[in-house]
Amino acid sequence: MRQILKIDHMEKYYGNKSNVTKAIDDISIEVFEGEFIGIMGASGSGKTTMLNCISTIDTVSAGHIFLDGRDITELKEKEIAKFRRENLGFIFQDFNLLDTLTVGENIALALTINRVSPKEIDRKVEEIASKLDISYILEKYPYETSGGQKQRCACARAIINNPKLILADEPTGALDSKSAQMLLETIKSMNEDLGATILMVTHDAFSASYAKRILFLKDGRIFNELIKGEKSRKQFFNEILDVMSLLGGNLSDVL
Template sequence: MLSVKNLEKSYTTGNRTYTVLKGISFSVAKGEFVAVMGPSGSGKSTLLNCISCYIPFEKGRITLGGQELSSLTPEQLASVRNEKLGFVFQDFMLLDGLSVRENILVPRIIRQNVDKEGERYADQLMELFGISHIRNKYPAEISGGERQRTAVARSLINHPLMLLADEPTGNLDSTSSRIVIESFENARQNLDATIFMVTHDSFSASFCDRVILLKDGNIYRQLEKNIQTRSAFHDTLLNAIKEMSGDM
């Protein structure tokens, strides 16, 4: 589904050039739930922005669904972002003047494709994520967890190849965080969604199939859950984070 090969990205400030990503390579299979973790400055956000086509990169290849992104025009990249990628942000990014149902349909509105099938799918997503009862409410009238579940539903309305989630539980309490992560699991199990999530939260990451640890622009280690329970995988993840931080 997603292939990243030898990805390099640098920033120039004055006369100095800082290399943020140093030859990153990994892949994400269809239906997989993968998290990226790492300390501040490790390259997590830069990596996500490269994959989402918001910033260019100097070297390497990013391939999504068999299509190499670096060869696309700005118009084609905009189409990829709207049709092949779904986005979930830390700050929800809902439109205050639209209801929950209307917010979910926004990507269809952009495509001018709000038909009966789209409306039925929006209703199906609201049912799946337990927000049907707030369908006519506005963002200011619902909780943070409900806003984020609305954002997850919106990210899926165009049947994207992949969801990109940027710190999706960063503004939520522990209860709401778990509900949102369970929404991702529901999307994967019921809709065969592929999810790539940047997070600082080891608890949220422990629900994933695999966690990529970044340090200083390199992949420090990849951890796979395999047959471990979520709790055991969380312990494994915490130990690896301590090791990466030099605490062990």
Template sequence: MNDNILKVENLDKYYGNKGSITKAINNISFNVRKGEFVGIMGPSGSGKTTLLNCISTIDKVTTGSININGSDITKMKAKQIEKFRRDELGFVFQDFNLLDTLTSYENIALALTIKGEQHSEIDKKVKRVALRLGIEDILEKYPYQISGGQKQKVACARAIVTSPSLILADEPTGALDSKSSRMLLESFEKLNKELSATILMVTHDAFTASYAHRILFIKDGRIFNEVVRGNDLRKEFFDRIIEVVTLLGGDSENVL
């Protein structure tokens, strides 16, 4: 049985025109299995964000294929991509991307409303995910009334409420203090363990990365190294991540 949720094959991405062409991604291939929590790390300009943008359908690849839950997104038309993104993908961004005019409840419910689900079903799903993330008491509050950590938990709830095949997180702890970061990462762990949520997370932060099962390190648009947590404690995994960061050529300023 093939349990790969994500299959990236021979991916290339070029930017620019004939006068000046940049190869942002250079023949990258990797798989993510159902229920895995995978981190992507690399110095600034390594191609990690470009890679995430291609997987999230924000950017088009130059060559290669990206298979998510059995569908090759590189062959889809704009309308199909729109539906696919809504049904199959969940997003958690660094800057939360919550709508200021909606309550936390409404922000979480929005994707379900757009899909045309019944009100009673929406209510059930929103309350279930809020309970899991411990945010039931802020559902009626607006984004300006809650902390950064709470906003990111609401964003996390919004990402998971549709039961997507894949959650894509782009620097999810980038705007958070260390306490809020830890709370969010524990939420990710919980979603991953209890719901078998499949998470692909781009981060420059070794502490954040140490919550994942496996880290892909990208340098100059290629996969440079891979570290698997296995039975390591998080502290041991963190130390191994730091070793690779050092190997990346003194880029720890950019990676940590």
């Protein structure tokens, strides 16, 4: 398998010499093409900081991050926005759809910014909308659609540019259980049917059970790793709960 992401001895500190907080403490991982990885840990474990560094929203204090062989810690400020547009897809907790644009225009936004031809944009939007079953709402505005339709629109926007990596930070955090399950099924379909490589941060064991591999963080370090393999999602869910109990977090942080 082709390596998509390599984190090499990454560290992230906040504060000054007299009061240093180590958010990430010497983490090294590899992510391969087509993987769906969950990042878990209690609040303050470093999981969101890790995602922010991978997405170039934040910078590392030490170490390197390689995306498809390119060292993104060496990117210049003027290169970052272009790098994100061309290589990363994002699924936000609140979707971040623009109500002044139609669903189709929201999905096409990254292609429009990248100056893809209108004909190619239309083709790609129709293709991804068909796969995610939202072709019939492309002319509607987000406020005219249901929560589930907004979710699929956000997923379509994340994947339309064929990014090397899709990043999702607590994507179900603001959803009820039914909507959360719908979104997770869509993300799973993006991974299995569309070949997307996904890194999802979550504190929720149910959400994590949709992933194929889970990395557990504690105090900024890798604490444990689980691989789903041939297990059922229910079996994987129970394994996740077992590891979370070892982390010492409250079950309210997990369920």
